[in-house]
Amino acid sequence: MKDLFHGELVRFTFEEPETKAKAEVRWQRDTEFHRLADGDAAQLTSEKKIKEWFDKQAEDGFKPERYSFSVRTLAENQYIGSLGLWVDWIHSEAWVGIAIGEREFWSKGYGTDMMKLCLQYVFTELCIERLSLGLHEYNPRALRSYEKCGFRLEGRTRKDIMREGKHYDSLWMGILRDEWLQIQNGD
Amino acid sequence: MRDIFTGRLVRLSAIDPEEMSKAFARWNRDSEFTRLLNMSVTRLNSSKAIQKWLEKEVEEPSPTDFFFTIRSLDEDKLIGGLGLDGIDWAAREAFIGIFIGEREYWGKGCGTDAMRIILRYAFTELNVWRVSLGVFDYNPRAIRSYEKVGFRHEGRMRQYLNHEGKRWDILFMGIQRDEWLQL
Amino acid sequence: MFDIQTQLFEGQDIRFGPIDHEKDPGVESKWTHDSEFMRLMETSPARPMPAAMIKKQYEKLEKQVEEDKNLYHFMIRAKVDDRLIGKAVIQWIEWTNGNGFIRIGIGASEDRRKGYGTQALRMLLRFAFAELNLFRVSAAAPEYNEGAIALLQKFGFVQEVCRRKALERDGRRWDLYIFGLLNDEWRNQA
Numbered sequence: 001m002k003d004l005f006h007g008e009l010v011r012f013t014f015e016e017p018e019t020k021a022k023a024e025v026r027w028q029r030d031t032e033f034h035r036l037a038d039g040d041a042a043q044l045t046s047e048k049k050i051k052e053w054f055d056k057q058a059e060d061g062f063k064p065e066r067y068s069f070s071v072r073t074l075a076e077n078q079y080i081g082s083l084g085l086w087v088d089w090i091h092s093e094a095w096v097g098i099a100i101g102e103r104e105f106w107s108k109g110y111g112t113d114m115m116k117l118c119l120q121y122v123f124t125e126l127c128i129e130r131l132s133l134g135l136h137e138y139n140p141r142a143l144r145s146y147e148k149c150g151f152r153l154e155g156r157t158r159k160d161i162m163r164e165g166k167h168y169d170s171l172w173m174g175i176l177r178d179e180w181l182q183i184q185n186g187d
Numbered sequence: 188m189r190d191i192f193t194g195r196l197v198r199l200s201a202i203d204p205e206e207m208s209k210a211f212a213r214w215n216r217d218s219e220f221t222r223l224l225n226m227s228v229t230r231l232n233s234s235k236a237i238q239k240w241l242e243k244e245v246e247e248p249s250p251t252d253f254f255f256t257i258r259s260l261d262e263d264k265l266i267g268g269l270g271l272d273g274i275d276w277a278a279r280e281a282f283i284g285i286f287i288g289e290r291e292y293w294g295k296g297c298g299t300d301a302m303r304i305i306l307r308y309a310f311t312e313l314n315v316w317r318v319s320l321g322v323f324d325y326n327p328r329a330i331r332s333y334e335k336v337g338f339r340h341e342g343r344m345r346q347y348l349n350h351e352g353k354r355w356d357i358l359f360m361g362i363q364r365d366e367w368l369q370l
Numbered sequence: 371m372f373d374i375q376t377q378l379f380e381g382q383d384i385r386f387g388p389i390d391h392e393k394d395p396g397v398e399s400k401w402t403h404d405s406e407f408m409r410l411m412e413t414s415p416a417r418p419m420p421a422a423m424i425k426k427q428y429e430k431l432e433k434q435v436e437e438d439k440n441l442y443h444f445m446i447r448a449k450v451d452d453r454l455i456g457k458a459v460i461q462w463i464e465w466t467n468g469n470g471f472i473r474i475g476i477g478a479s480e481d482r483r484k485g486y487g488t489q490a491l492r493m494l495l496r497f498a499f500a501e502l503n504l505f506r507v508s509a510a511a512p513e514y515n516e517g518a519i520a521l522l523q524k525f526g527f528v529q530e531v532c533r534r535k536a537l538e539r540d541g542r543r544w545d546l547y548i549f550g551l552l553n554d555e556w557r558n559q560a
Contacts, residue, residue: 001540004405004416013403014418058422089276090313125415126277127538277415278537342531345550349467359531
């Protein structure tokens with residue numbers, strides 16, 4: 001069987017609470033990163049509070065509808081970002097969100113590699129039928145990356161996010177298991 | 188779409204902890220009933236203890252457990268219960284357990300009817316791929332009922348249970364979605 | 371032949387030991403990052419875990435061992451340097467029926483195919499049958515885990531149940547087997 005946690009540029013891990021908290025507190029200072037990754041208003045939270053949250057996660061254990069991974073580069077073993085899945089088991093569907101906190105790893109194929117590894121995990125280990133995601137229209141780099149992975153644009157909600165005095169659309173994309181299998185067989 | 192919870196002889200309904208705990212405590216006094224149902228030691232629980240347990244189960248709907256009571260259609264009487272217990276979502280498999288507590292409803296097809304209802308629920312509402320169960324080899328009535336509904340034999344764990352100085356097997360049975368669709 | 375004097379927890383190259391709460395979480399965390407190991411060991415989706423979470427699990431585990439009294443959990447350690455190489459478990463023990471489920475895992479791929487699994491299973495079965503006096507022991511394995519199936523059959527386990535296509539992984543469905551071994555059967559081999 002294929003190795004689920006190693007891609008071509010990155011690998012999936014799960015970092016310790018202290019490591020995650022230190023990284024998150026640094027990444028949150030980069031508001032461009034935050035605004036590409038997230039819809040809610042940029043925030044600054046203390047490292048102590050962030051670590052408390054991760055400590056509680058370690059205490060409570062994993063929830064069956066949430067899967068998350070930390071991401072490290074294969075070459076430098078550097079911790080660069082994270083990936084999260086929200087699974088709706090009854091409908092065999094999941095939502096994914098990815099984030100690369102280390103700027104120097106933008107636009108180099110790391111996000112695409114992360115998403116490809118995620119697709120393999122979702123369709124061959126979680127064995128669900130569909131993966132969905134949303135993104136902001138001001139994030140064309142993400143749109144191109146997801147299209148390269150096989151996601152199709154399914155719709156847009158108009159002007160549903162406001163930043164710097166302008167309104168932007170949210171874009172919604174999805175990929176079905178059959179479509180992903182066809183891409184695999186085509187390779 | 189028709190009412191998915193009603194069959195020919197019975198219907199499934201929600202658990203009322205107070206009603207169910209009283210009934211269950213009464214049924215529990217029948218040790219033939221408990222030995223057909225339980226793997227572990229037969230014991231007597233107070234209806235209060237059972238009610239507390241049920242209230243906790245009912246309070247927070249779990250994404251992996253689905254329990255119902257079985258009521259007879261003729262008198263709307265509470266006669267038993269069933270449930271899908273610990274659904275393994277990645278494998279899309281559910282284990283099922285069923286019991287008819289009221290003796291006079293044994294051997295009348297109520298269990299078979301209830302099982303048909305819950306299978307439809309499992310395959311078309313929860314969209315599972317496979318439903319499995321374990322049944323004791325000293326319960327031939329149940330085994331026949333499950334065969335009628337479409338479960339197939341998959342083997343037995345030998346001499347698993349210890350009752351009355353003898354050892355008994357547990358039979359495993361399963362039905363897959365495509366098998367159910369063809370019935 | 372075994373008797374009171376023969377050690378229960380000492381093997382040839384391995385021994386059974388308790389949890390080392392400081393060192394073991396890090397080692398086990400690494401195993402969870404190996405999807406091949408996780409897919410052999412567990413039927414639930416493989417997912418990496420931080421040492422912090424495993425540390426908490428160990429605490430819950432020891433509490434369960436003490437309170438529920440239906441679980442025995444051993445760490446498998448290499449005798450030469452005491453490092454953690456796997457775990458051996460008897461769980462879901464039902465005392466009135468005399469049953470238990472066993473699980474063995476050797477975490478690092480370089481530690482497998484060295485006979486440690488065989489030594490561990492031999493010790494675990496002796497503990498189950500000659501110390502806990504269980505009547506029968508069960509084990510489960512998916513059809514793709516040929517190593518586990520071969521090991522169980524070597525010790526006389528009988529394949530009793532085939533749960534057809536009960537597990538989905540890597541694009542297809544797999545059968546899940548349940549095996550059983552009775553005390554008499556084990557005794558007649560020893």
